[in-house]
Amino acid sequence: MIEISTDKSKLNINVIHKYLSEESYWAKDRNIETIQRSIDHSLCFGVYINDNQVGFARVVTDYTIYAYIMDVFILKEYQGKGYGKSLMNAIMNHQELQNLNRWGLATNDAHGLYKQFGFESLSKPEIMMEIKKKQPITEK
Template sequence: MSTVSPYEISTDPDRLDLDLVHHWLSTGAFWALGRSRETIGRAAAASINFGAYDGEGRQVGYARVVSDLATFGWLCDVYVAEAHRGRGLGTKLAEAVRDHLAPYRLKRLLLSTIDAHEVYARVGFEPFPYPERLMYIPGAGG
């Protein structure tokens, strides 16, 4: 757990408000529009979750990492409530993720973003050097 004045970032799953996370992601995050509450819950259960909380303990941000904790991690679903944007909280969430994963010495931590490159660059993310090597299966399994 880390405190970022006036915010606290925690990986305690009992503090997460997944109904709020579902609302944020399914209505306000272009990459997750319409995502079901069940899917949000399954994703959170299989991930390391980071909640950001204001000075009164209300959840104001979220991020999650999918990882084997040995070689690879994927940072995703980073979201900061609109009223708390522009205060560096997205960067603080990314720092908390980086610092939490540092002891595992992962070979690679990836993410995908279309509009927040500078946020992630502040904590050490760089453009992938060989994007032509990346492949994916669109809509795999669903």
């Protein structure tokens, strides 16, 4: 049975670190200290089957205007079973996120999933700006 929880004490940092640093395309080589700090400062969602963590996502938000969804994953052996959709449902329906005006996320390969929740390409990408710095890699 699937459980989705925002209880950070249930998160398995080793599962999260292994996936993000070894299997994701966006967080390769991210060290465990950086991952822990990002968890500490985010609203996190763990996906569990029989108390084993099989998925994760975090939301960076001010709980008033804006939320950015990051580091979303379901472990490879659990993909294709609807767990990603359940995770997104939990995020989008979380009580503390209901009055937001704007949501954001970035993806290379999951547009179909996110479109089901109302996400679309930027209407005015020309007004968006960013600074992208390479994270210093520290010893693991």
